[in-house]
Amino acid sequence: MSLADTAQQIRRRDLRLPLAAILVVVALAAPFIGSRYVTHSLIIALIFMLPAHGLNLLVGYTGLLSLAQAAFFGIGAYAAGLLAVHYGTPFYVNATAAGLLAGACALPLGIPALRLRATSFVMCTLGFVIIGQAIAKNWISVTRGDMGLSAIPKPHFALGPLSFTVSGTTSFYYMALAIGALATLAVWMIVRSPAGRNMIAIRENETLAESLGVPTWRYKLLVFIISAVFAGVGGSLYAHYLTVVSPLTFQMYYSTTMLIIVLGGGAGTISGVVFGSLLFVGLTEALRITPELRMIAYGLCLLVLVFWFKKGFAPVLNRFWDMIGGAK
Amino acid sequence: MTGLPILEISKISKSYGAVKAVNDVSLHVGRGEIAGLIGPNGSGKSTFFDCSTGLQRPDAGTVKLDGQDITGWSLNRIAREGRMLRSFQKTVVFKALDVEENLVIAGQMFTFPSLFSTFGIGRLSKKRISGLRDRARELIKMAGLWDVRHQPAGNLSGGQQKLIQFASMLMPEPKIILLDEPMAGINPKIIERVIETILYANKSLGVSFLVIEHNIDVVTSICQRVVVLDQGKKLVEGLPHDIIADERVREAYLGG
Amino acid sequence: MFSTVIEQIVNGIVTGSVYAIVAVGMTMIFGVLRAINFAHGEYYMLGTFGAWFAVDYLGLSYEASIIVGVLSTIIVAYVVGRLVMQRMVGAPAEAGVLATLGIALVLQNTVILVFGGGYKFFSGGYIEPLSVLGFSLAAQRILILVVCLLVFIGLELMVTYSRMGKSMRAVSQNVECCEVVGIDVPKVVLHTFILGAALAALSGVLTAPVNVSVYGGMGELITFKTLPIIIMGGLGNVRGTFFAAMILGIAESLVATYVGLQFRDTVGFATLILMLMWRPYGLFSTQARF
Numbered sequence: 032m033s034l035a036d037t038a039q040q041i042r043r044r045d046l047r048l049p050l051a052a053i054l055v056v057v058a059l060a061a062p063f064i065g066s067r068y069v070t071h072s073l074i075i076a077l078i079f080m081l082p083a084h085g086l087n088l089l090v091g092y093t094g095l096l097s098l099a100q101a102a103f104f105g106i107g108a109y110a111a112g113l114l115a116v117h118y119g120t121p122f123y124v125n126a127t128a129a130g131l132l133a134g135a136c137a138l139p140l141g142i143p144a145l146r147l148r149a150t151s152f153v154m155c156t157l158g159f160v161i162i163g164q165a166i167a168k169n170w171i172s173v174t175r176g177d178m179g180l181s182a183i184p185k186p187h188f189a190l191g192p193l194s195f196t197v198s199g200t201t202s203f204y205y206m207a208l209a210i211g212a213l214a215t216l217a218v219w220m221i222v223r224s225p226a227g228r229n230m231i232a233i234r235e236n237e238t239l240a241e242s243l244g245v246p247t248w249r250y251k252l253l254v255f256i257i258s259a260v261f262a263g264v265g266g267s268l269y270a271h272y273l274t275v276v277s278p279l280t281f282q283m284y285y286s287t288t289m290l291i292i293v294l295g296g297g298a299g300t301i302s303g304v305v306f307g308s309l310l311f312v313g314l315t316e317a318l319r320i321t322p323e324l325r326m327i328a329y330g331l332c333l334l335v336l337v338f339w340f341k342k343g344f345a346p347v348l349n350r351f352w353d354m355i356g357g358a359k
Numbered sequence: 360m361t362g363l364p365i366l367e368i369s370k371i372s373k374s375y376g377a378v379k380a381v382n383d384v385s386l387h388v389g390r391g392e393i394a395g396l397i398g399p400n401g402s403g404k405s406t407f408f409d410c411s412t413g414l415q416r417p418d419a420g421t422v423k424l425d426g427q428d429i430t431g432w433s434l435n436r437i438a439r440e441g442r443m444l445r446s447f448q449k450t451v452v453f454k455a456l457d458v459e460e461n462l463v464i465a466g467q468m469f470t471f472p473s474l475f476s477t478f479g480i481g482r483l484s485k486k487r488i489s490g491l492r493d494r495a496r497e498l499i500k501m502a503g504l505w506d507v508r509h510q511p512a513g514n515l516s517g518g519q520q521k522l523i524q525f526a527s528m529l530m531p532e533p534k535i536i537l538l539d540e541p542m543a544g545i546n547p548k549i550i551e552r553v554i555e556t557i558l559y560a561n562k563s564l565g566v567s568f569l570v571i572e573h574n575i576d577v578v579t580s581i582c583q584r585v586v587v588l589d590q591g592k593k594l595v596e597g598l599p600h601d602i603i604a605d606e607r608v609r610e611a612y613l614g615g
Numbered sequence: 616m617f618s619t620v621i622e623q624i625v626n627g628i629v630t631g632s633v634y635a636i637v638a639v640g641m642t643m644i645f646g647v648l649r650a651i652n653f654a655h656g657e658y659y660m661l662g663t664f665g666a667w668f669a670v671d672y673l674g675l676s677y678e679a680s681i682i683v684g685v686l687s688t689i690i691v692a693y694v695v696g697r698l699v700m701q702r703m704v705g706a707p708a709e710a711g712v713l714a715t716l717g718i719a720l721v722l723q724n725t726v727i728l729v730f731g732g733g734y735k736f737f738s739g740g741y742i743e744p745l746s747v748l749g750f751s752l753a754a755q756r757i758l759i760l761v762v763c764l765l766v767f768i769g770l771e772l773m774v775t776y777s778r779m780g781k782s783m784r785a786v787s788q789n790v791e792c793c794e795v796v797g798i799d800v801p802k803v804v805l806h807t808f809i810l811g812a813a814l815a816a817l818s819g820v821l822t823a824p825v826n827v828s829v830y831g832g833m834g835e836l837i838t839f840k841t842l843p844i845i846i847m848g849g850l851g852n853v854r855g856t857f858f859a860a861m862i863l864g865i866a867e868s869l870v871a872t873y874v875g876l877q878f879r880d881t882v883g884f885a886t887l888i889l890m891l892m893w894r895p896y897g898l899f900s901t902q903a904r905f
């Protein structure tokens with residue numbers, strides 16, 4: 032091996048690690064680099080990243096197009112909000128309860144829905160959002176109807192004698208970042224496991240997977256529940272960050288946003304979802320464009336994605352990653 | 360061929376609307392046997408397979424595998440717990456995944472004891488997967504796919520895809536394999552290879568077979584017994600050379 | 616008591632007619648394209664806005680505004696059809712869902728951006744009540760019923776006798792064959808789409824005098840009403856869609872009176888989900904196309 036080759040090899044190893052390190056440092060130092068508004072935008076991106084991660088398991092890995100994610104997001108938001116308002120429970124209790132309740136709701140909803148074929152399944156999942164909104168509006172004794180929940184306390188932690196409240200934007204950012212990192216790790220573990228391979232098999236060809244002994248129905252139900260848990264935890268963050276929850280948490284526009292994150296970032300890739308949350312939620316929030324313009328941009332994005340970038344940004348990201356890694 | 364048959368199918372019927380696709384067909388496959396199933400197009404062979412393997416629910420009839428009644432089991436349960444594997448007439452592989460991955464998937468559900476254990480990524484899980492990978496590589500070598508093992512299965516020729524499908528079915532150490540037209544549309548060189556593999560699996564691994572096949576030379580060279588279907592009904596059953604000579608079989612093919 | 620029930624049923628039939636005219640286009644588009652058009656309600660909204668613009672800004676009569684509303688929608692539909700819908704021929708189901716969701720976002724928010732998000736007042740139409748068979752019913756509602764019947768009779772005649780109609784029927788029954796036989800599938804798709812959008816717009820213009828208020832988000836509501844209808848009617852099945860629309864219209868009207876107005880907009884999806892649990896493939900055959 033000549034000296035030049037060795038030098039190149041060193042360069043290959045050197046570039047990815049520093050970049051990853053820089054990204055970590057930027058993520059950790061973000062509140063001190065950018066303005067408060069940037070931090071706020073990043074928090075919103077992190078909140079939406081959770082349901083998007085769940086949706087990615089469903090759409091990207093198992094091949095099930097679902098619009099139900101906003102329903103579980105809403106369930107989580109209300110669960111956390113109600114607990115915090117009525118019982119003042121610590122955040123980790125609220126978040127866990129939100130995730131579990133969303134998952135528990137996904138079981139009875141998923142059993143009939145997953146028996147349906149493509150189009151009917153999509154419609155049924157859309158129905159969950161619409162019915163969820165109606166329940167939130169009309170179950171007034173619990174949800175306070177159109178008024179929604181307000182003055183949801185800031186998240187607080189109580190671990191033995193130690194107790195503190197996450198009050199500022201900066202501290203909330205670190206909490207959201209930690210939860211986002213945990214969620215990303217969890218998705219990575221699921222996808223890397225043999226179950227992840229089975230999910231991909233179901234996406235690629237359900238009948239073939241079935242004929243090779245994969246219990247496709249149980250996997251689909253389980254992934255539907257897992258994705259709801261992610262959405263529920265995301266909803267709890269949403270409730271605690273905005274401190275208000277209204278029936279409009281259940282809206283198709285949120286499901287669409289999550290879908291755009293997944294498909295735009297790159298369905299079936301983890302980095303794509305992280306990138307997608309930053310781009311489609313964080314950036315549009317930071318740009319402070321009017322909601323109408325943002326939705327028009329989303330609409331055009333969807334069209335571009337469907338017809339020209341079927342795989343989203345993932346291939347571009349991969350090429351970049353390979354390039355800085357020194358691959359040919 | 361000792362003792363009970365490995366697969367015993369009795370009086371299966373299946374209608375699609377007014378069409379009686381399969382009409383009261385019974386059939387058995389002996390332990391270690393290679394049985395053939397032939398018949399003109401549309402005679403109900405594939406439907407018979409679908410009803411026996413849980414892909415379709417038969418209107419009537421029972422399926423017994425290795426002495427156990429498996430009627431009404433789902434396709435995945437029959438594969439996983441019954442170790443009866445099947446191929447499809449229209450070849451299917453996981454097109455976007457490479458050859459090795461195709462085989463690893465085929466073995467997973469037979470290596471992991473439960474659905475939840477497949478979510479593990481610990482040492483035990485890694486050991487199981489690397490075991491599967493070793494087995495996959497062996498089978499890939501045997502099927503002559505070594506050079507293309509890292510290519511997406513969809514990029515390979517129809518014949519190679521059939522070999523992948525076949526090798527996948529050998530991953531779980533099956534008791535019996537049902538093949539739906541394994542030789543259709545592939546070149547003679549690969550036909551040789553498939554025959555070799557079937558015979559190897561039969562002799563060395565003790566796998567029984569039920570094979571739907573149109574190529575009569577293949578049928579006579581590998582099958583010990585042949586069943587003929589015509590218009591959903593069982594026409595005759597017997598030794599391959601008797602079947603070829605049978606007047607009714609000729610009529611069925613010429614008439615159909 | 617009994618007469619209120621009858622009255623509510625009659626009201627329900629009128630609402631059902633409105634839905635039927637919108638849904639029939641949606642289901643025909645599904646027939647030729649195998650894709651759900653999530654943007655379909657937006658053409659209803661565009662038609663209404665076109666008519667409102669004609670009456671309010673141009674000072675035209677209601678009759679003229681019907682033409683303006685429908686024509687302007689046809690122009691938009693032509694552009695969308697050319698740029699988007701024709702590309703969807705042979706694309707997977709997800710592509711259809713996403714592309715039409717995208718169109719819905721663009722159309723709806725462009726209108727809000729241009730005309731503002733607030734409610735507008737629609738003046739015009741035949742709102743004076745007529746007395747029919749002992750009922751007092753606004754003339755506009757009778758017009759809606761009549762137009763609905765004419766639309767369905769017209770469609771039936773069209774797919775039976777006209778060349779394009781026969782092609783539409785053929786494509787929705789078997790796309791692969793049509794390509795072989797030499798039917799220009801993208802052209803059929805474009806025509807079906809424009810026809811469907813125009814019907815949605817017509818429905819919007821006819822309903823505007825009854826609903827009075829006009830706003831940018833109204834299309835989404837109509838989409839959410841018609842989606843359950845076309846699934847219940849058996850995707851692509853025109854007659855099934857007619858009956859499903861009537862059932863939903865009547866159910867909504869009864870629920871609004873006897874259960875509570877706030878539950879009206881949920882009836883469709885609630886019925887759909889219950890029905891899907893009972894019969895996963897719809898109440899009416901999806902094989903029986905138009």
Ligand SMILES: Nc1ncnc2c1ncn2[C@@H]1O[C@H](COP(=O)(O)OP(=O)(O)O)[C@@H](O)[C@H]1O
Pocket residue numbers: 375378379380398399400401402403404405406407
């Ligand atoms: N899903 C189905 N729906 C309706 N008819 C079917 C279906 N599958 C098979 N058939 C009919 O059943 C009969 C047997 O078909 P098949 O089992 O594919 O025959 P073979 O495999 O022997 O060629 C044929 O007449 C075919 O048209």
Ligand SMILES: [Mg+2]
Pocket residue numbers: 404405406448
């Ligand atoms: Mg066959």
